[in-house]
Amino acid sequence: RQCQSLVTGEDQEGxxxxxxxxxxxxxxxxxxxxxxxxxxPSNEGRGxxxxxxxxxxxxxxxxxxxxxxxxxxxxxxxxxxTYADTYPELRERAATVQEVLEDEEKAFSSMLExxxxxxxxxxxxxxxxKTKTLPGTEAFYLYDTLGFPLDLTQLMxxxxxxxxxxAGFEAEMSKQKKMSREALAKQKTxxxxxxxxxxxxxxxxxxxxxxxxKVTDDGSKYEWDVKVATKxxxxxxxxxxxxxxxxxxxxxxxxxxxxxxxxxESGGQVADKGVLNFGDGNVFRVYDVQMYAxxxxxxxxxxxxxxxxxxxxxxxxxxxxxxxxxxxxxxMTHVLNFALRRTLGDLVDQKGSLVDSEKLRFDFSHxxxxxxxxxxxxxxxxxxxxKRQLPVHxxxxxxxxxxxxxxxxxxxxxxxxxxxxxxSVGAEVNAMEESPSDEKWGGYSxxxxxxxxxxxTQDAETFVIVEETAIAKGVxxxxxxxxxxxxxxxxxxxxxxxxxxxxxxxxxGEAGPQVGALREEVDAxxxxxxxxxxxxxxxxxxxxxxxxxxxxxxxxxxxxRIEDALKAAQDAQDxxxxxxxxxxxxxxxxxxxxxxxxAVNKAFPSxxxxxxxxxxxxxxxxxxxxxxLPKEAVEAGLVASxxxxxxxxxxxxxxGGKPNSAQARASACxxxxxxxxxxxxxxxxxLSSS
Numbered sequence: 310r311q312c313q314s315l316v317t318g319e320d321q322e323g324x325x326x327x328x329x330x331x332x333x334x335x336x337x338x339x340x341x342x343x344x345x346x347x348x349x350p351s352n353e354g355r356g357x358x359x360x361x362x363x364x365x366x367x368x369x370x371x372x373x374x375x376x377x378x379x380x381x382x383x384x385x386x387x388x389x390x391t392y393a394d395t396y397p398e399l400r401e402r403a404a405t406v407q408e409v410l411e412d413e414e415k416a417f418s419s420m421l422e423x424x425x426x427x428x429x430x431x432x433x434x435x436x437x438x439k440t441k442t443l444p445g446t447e448a449f450y451l452y453d454t455l456g457f458p459l460d461l462t463q464l465m466x467x468x469x470x471x472x473x474x475x476a477g478f479e480a481e482m483s484k485q486k487k488m489s490r491e492a493l494a495k496q497k498t499x500x501x502x503x504x505x506x507x508x509x510x511x512x513x514x515x516x517x518x519x520x521x522x523k524v525t526d527d528g529s530k531y532e533w534d535v536k537v538a539t540k541x542x543x544x545x546x547x548x549x550x551x552x553x554x555x556x557x558x559x560x561x562x563x564x565x566x567x568x569x570x571x572x573x574e575s576g577g578q579v580a581d582k583g584v585l586n587f588g589d590g591n592v593f594r595v596y597d598v599q600m601y602a603x604x605x606x607x608x609x610x611x612x613x614x615x616x617x618x619x620x621x622x623x624x625x626x627x628x629x630x631x632x633x634x635x636x637x638x639x640x641m642t643h644v645l646n647f648a649l650r651r652t653l654g655d656l657v658d659q660k661g662s663l664v665d666s667e668k669l670r671f672d673f674s675h676x677x678x679x680x681x682x683x684x685x686x687x688x689x690x691x692x693x694x695x696k697r698q699l700p701v702h703x704x705x706x707x708x709x710x711x712x713x714x715x716x717x718x719x720x721x722x723x724x725x726x727x728x729x730x731x732x733s734v735g736a737e738v739n740a741m742e743e744s745p746s747d748e749k750w751g752g753y754s755x756x757x758x759x760x761x762x763x764x765x766t767q768d769a770e771t772f773v774i775v776e777e778t779a780i781a782k783g784v785x786x787x788x789x790x791x792x793x794x795x796x797x798x799x800x801x802x803x804x805x806x807x808x809x810x811x812x813x814x815x816x817x818g819e820a821g822p823q824v825g826a827l828r829e830e831v832d833a834x835x836x837x838x839x840x841x842x843x844x845x846x847x848x849x850x851x852x853x854x855x856x857x858x859x860x861x862x863x864x865x866x867x868x869x870r871i872e873d874a875l876k877a878a879q880d881a882q883d884x885x886x887x888x889x890x891x892x893x894x895x896x897x898x899x900x901x902x903x904x905x906x907x908a909v910n911k912a913f914p915s916x917x918x919x920x921x922x923x924x925x926x927x928x929x930x931x932x933x934x935x936x937x938l939p940k941e942a943v944e945a946g947l948v949a950s951x952x953x954x955x956x957x958x959x960x961x962x963x964x965g966g967k968p969n970s971a972q973a974r975a976s977a978c979x980x981x982x983x984x985x986x987x988x989x990x991x992x993x994x995x996l997s998s999s
Contacts, residue, residue, distance in 0.1 A: 325468075329369040336366035337384045338392075340410060345402045347658045349674055349783045350413050361458040363410065364417050368461060371421060378418045382411035402656070405676060412782050417456060424455045428462075432469050441470060445477015452478070453485070505547040507563040507608045509601040516552060517543060517565065517604055524603030526568040530581075531703070531761060533632075537625040539568040544619060545606065555618045556611060563606040564593065564617075570625045571607060572632070573600035577662035578639050578760040583628040587621055588614060632761060634666035637769040637791040640701055640762045641691060642669045644734055644772075645789060646718060647754035648690035649673055652683055659718070660784050664760070668775075668790055675785045679777050684839035691772045691789075694754075698767040699735035703758075706731055706742060711757060713745040718756045725757050732758040734766060773798040774838045790835075802836035809844050812851060821855040822925075824848055863895050870895060871908045874920070878913045887942070888917035888992035890985045895922050897933045899972055906937045917942040917996065919952060919988050923981060932978040934962070934988075938969045947995040956988035 340350075343359055350360040363381070370376040385407040393400040431447055443466050451457035463473045491506055522542050529537050544553050545563040556562050564585065574580040580598035585607065587593070591614030595607045611617055642662050649657045653675055661672040679687070708727035711717060719725065731738050734754040741750055763769060773795040776788035790798055808827060812820050831844045870893050881889040895901045902920050909918055917938045924931040934956055936949040943949075950966050953973035957964075964973020978984055 326373055329373040332369045333366050333374070333381070333384075336362050337381060337388055337410075340366075341385060341388050341399065341406050342396070344406045344409050345396075345399050347656060347674060349409065349660075349781075351781060351784075357458075360413065361460065363413050364421075364456065364458060365461055365464070367414055367417055368421055368465070371418065372425065379411065379414065381414045382407050385410060405656075408676065409783055420456045424451055424457050425465075427451065427455065428465055428469070432471065435471065441472060443471050443473045445474040445479070445481055448473050448475075448478040449481035449485075452482075505550075505561075507545065507547045507561065507597075507599075507606065509545065509563070509599075509604065509606060511602075513545065513550075513552075514602040514604060518602075520552075522565065522604070523567070525566060525605035527571070527573070527605050529568070529570040530572045532570065534629055535570055535627075537568055537570040539566045539623060539625065541565075541617065541619050541621045541623060542567050544617070555616050557616055558611045558614065561608075561610050563599075563608050565604050565606055566623065566625070568625075569598075569605045569607070570627050571595065571598045571605065572627075572761050573598040573605050575600060576758065576760050577642075578664040579635060579666070581627050582631050584626045585623040586626055587617065587623040590614075591617075593617060593623070631666055633768075634792065635664060636761045636763045638666075638669035638789075639664040639758075639760045640732075640734065640766065641695075641769050641772055641789065641791050642671055643718075643732065643754045643756050643758070643762075644691050644694050644766070645669070645671050645687070645787065646673070646756070647734070648687045648694075649675075649787075651690060652686045653679075667794060668788055671787045671789070672780060672784055673787070674783055676783050678779065678785070681839050681842055684774060684777060684837075688772065688774050688837065688839060694734065695766045695769050695772055697735075698765055700765050701762050702733045702736070702738050703762065704731055704738035704742075705729065706738065710742055710745070714741045714750060714755055715746050715748060716751040716753070716755055718754075729757050730759050732756055732760075732762055771795045771799065773802075773836075775835050777838045787838075798836050801834050802840045805831055805834055805836060805844060806840065809847050813847065817851075817855050817858045820851055821859070824852045824855065828852075859896060860898065863898055863901055867895065867901050867904060870901075871905050874905050874909045875912055878909050878916055878918070882913055882916060887915075887996045888919070888947075888989070890919045890921065890988045890992070892981065892985065893920050893922045894926055897922065897924050897931055897974070899933060899935065902933065902935045903972075906935050910937050915939050915941065917947055917992055919956070919992070921956075921981060921985055921988075923978070929977060929979040931974060931976055932957075932960070932962075932981060932984070933972065933974045934964070934984075935972045936966075936970070940969065942996060943968045945996055947992055952988065952991060952995075955991045956984050959987070960984070 340359060340363055348355055348359060350356050350363060352360070367381050370380050371378065385403060389399045389403045399406075428451070431443060435441065435443065443462070448459060448462050451462050452459060459473070459475070459478055463475075466473050490508065525542075529535055541564055543565040544556050545565070546553050546556070547561065547563065571581045571583065572578070574597070581595075583595050585593040585595060592612045593607075593609055594612045595609045597608040599606045599608065642664055646657075646659055656674065658674040659672070660674055663670040705728045708725060708729045711729050711731050712719075714731070717731070731741070732755075733741065736750060736753040736755070741747075741755065769791040772789060772791055774787055774789045775798055776786070778786050780786045809831075812823060812827060815823070828845070828848050831841060831848065834841070874891055874893065877891050878889055893902060893905055895905070902922055906918055906920055909916070919934060919936045922933050934953045936952045938947060938949050948968045949971035950964065950968070950973070953962070953964050953971050956962070957973050957975045957978075960975040960978045962973050962975035964971060966972055
């Protein structure tokens with residue numbers, strides 16, 4: 310009843326409207342509880358389930374019940390009041406819940422109108438064509454372009470007496486997924502040149518199993534600086550999509566070995582690189598490693614040697630220097646996750662990650678940008694753990710035992726094996742097993758993880774956050790560096806800070822020309838994300854002081870500029886010229902230039918006037934033109950806006966105004982004298998022809 314005011318119109322649809330009431334109430338309750346628990350609407354996984362629920366409810370409310378836009382999120386306070394006594398976390402997170410639902414509802418409401426119109430048009434065409442089946446291609450368009458989940462399209466079609474070609478929809482979906490997979494695979498193996506991407510499907514893994522090829526023994530993937538002797542178990546040719554007994558030099562293939570020390574891409578961490586050595590100096594270069602149904606596929610090509618055959622003996626030689634750049638980034642991703650929760654609170658939840666040899670990228674739930682203070686706190690928290698030289702422990706234990714450890718972090722929705730590998734920074738896993746509920750574990754980073762890690766946090770050397778941005782509603786992304794890349798970012802940051810600090814001590818007249826160039830340096834630099842806005846603010850402060858000082862200086866010069874302009878106007882009138890184009894040095898201050906123009910116009914009302922001013926005289930930079938004309942000149946065909954446009958056309962100037970008064974500006978002009986001559990010629994042409 311408290312929400313009844315949100316509904317308009319009479320209940321004329323009977324059962325359908327009754328269903329709509331129930332759907333809306335059920336769905337706002339479901340979404341509120343889910344979001345309060347940390348789930349967020351998105352395009353995949355559980356997030357997409359929530360988005361589908363919301364869109365179904367919004368559609369029922371707006372289309373069936375006649376609710377106004379925004380009705381759905383407006384129901385949150387009522388829902389919270391109803392359940393908060395039993396579930397107090399709802400009240401604590403009510404603002405977040407309502408904000409998320411409001412944004413999602415607003416985004417879909419605009420698409421809903423388009424989708425309804427599109428469906429109505431389709432209905433008319435289908436009736437005309439005497440068919441009652443909505444094509445799968447159209448259903449996919451509604452899904453892919455207008456955000457309509459298939460079940461919503463089916464529901465709306467059924468209400469119109471139509472069915473949906475689900476098989477056609479699924480075919481379109483499969484086609485898009487295939488194209489996406491192939492594009493990603495080609496991107497990963499672009500360095501291999503032409504050829505089909507190496508990717509095993511269920512058909513290929515079934516063939517391996519049916520032909521007695523055992524899954525790869527990759528138990529040594531966590532070891533360092535080892536060489537594993539093994540044999541080639543199978544060779545997959547992606548071009549023929551078949552397994553072969555031999556391969557020749559230059560072919561891009563996937564090798565399955567009996568055992569491997571290579572780490573296959575998983576959990577956001579990139580794969581190992583390296584070579585497989587066989588025979589007398591023969592080499593198979595490994596560019597990528599993927600895991601399919603337990604089979605580790607080494608993707609690359611034969612670089613040295615003529616042929617390689619199944620059952621040939623090879624030695625795995627991982628590029629451990631590459632891994633030494635990757636592993637610190639992975640371990641610091643765990644530490645970053647821990648530091649974010651300590652700074653921002655328990656609602657921070659991992660949403661994804663990418664770890665490679667250059668950087669770490671971490672996506673997490675948080676509804677607003679981190680402040681500079683928060684960035685500094687997170688960055689310093691991670692650095693302190695690096696400096697403490699904490700050992701990194703890992704152990705495979707039963708999943709249930711792992712899940713009982715206090716403060717353990719796991720990615721929601723991720724399917725973990727049993728037993729599972731626990732990675733702890735600073736505390737031994739054995740001790741956690743013995744006393745899993747001990748509150749002291751809350752002071753350590755503890756996660757379920759199958760990636761490769763450093764043995765001690767000091768191996769990361771240092772840590773710098775270089776980027777913090779939004780990638781979706783309620784989801785932020787941090788990019789950070791370790792080791793050499795981080796040290797370089799620190800060094801560059803110190804250099805720029807010294808430059809900015811030095812500029813604050815320079816006279817404003819000298820500082821002005823340097824601010825823009827230094828700002829570009831700061832913007833382009835890979836430095837701490839906490840330091841960059843601080844430097845920008847300092848530069849903005851200097852720029853403002855320069856501008857204020859310049860305005861005061863120009864204001865003092867205005868009287869002199871008026872006197873000079875009046876003298877030039879008198880000369881023009883004495884010479885019998887109907888127009889004057891005059892250069893004033895007042896920067897781009899339109900207010901001051903117009904003051905000069907008004908003074909001259911008042912003294913010489915019959916004279917057509919144009920005033921030209923550069924931002925910095927002789928710099929080739931921005932230029933401003935102000936034109937002021939008497940009524941007679943306009944009647945003769947000289948229009949102020951056209952005059953400006955003609956003068957600045959060569960330099961791409963733009964502007965506007967009235968026929969007798971206008972201004973225009975070009976972002977750069979390398980020849981002001983030429984501009985003024987063009988303006989003089991144009992005025993003479995227009996006024997002499999009258």
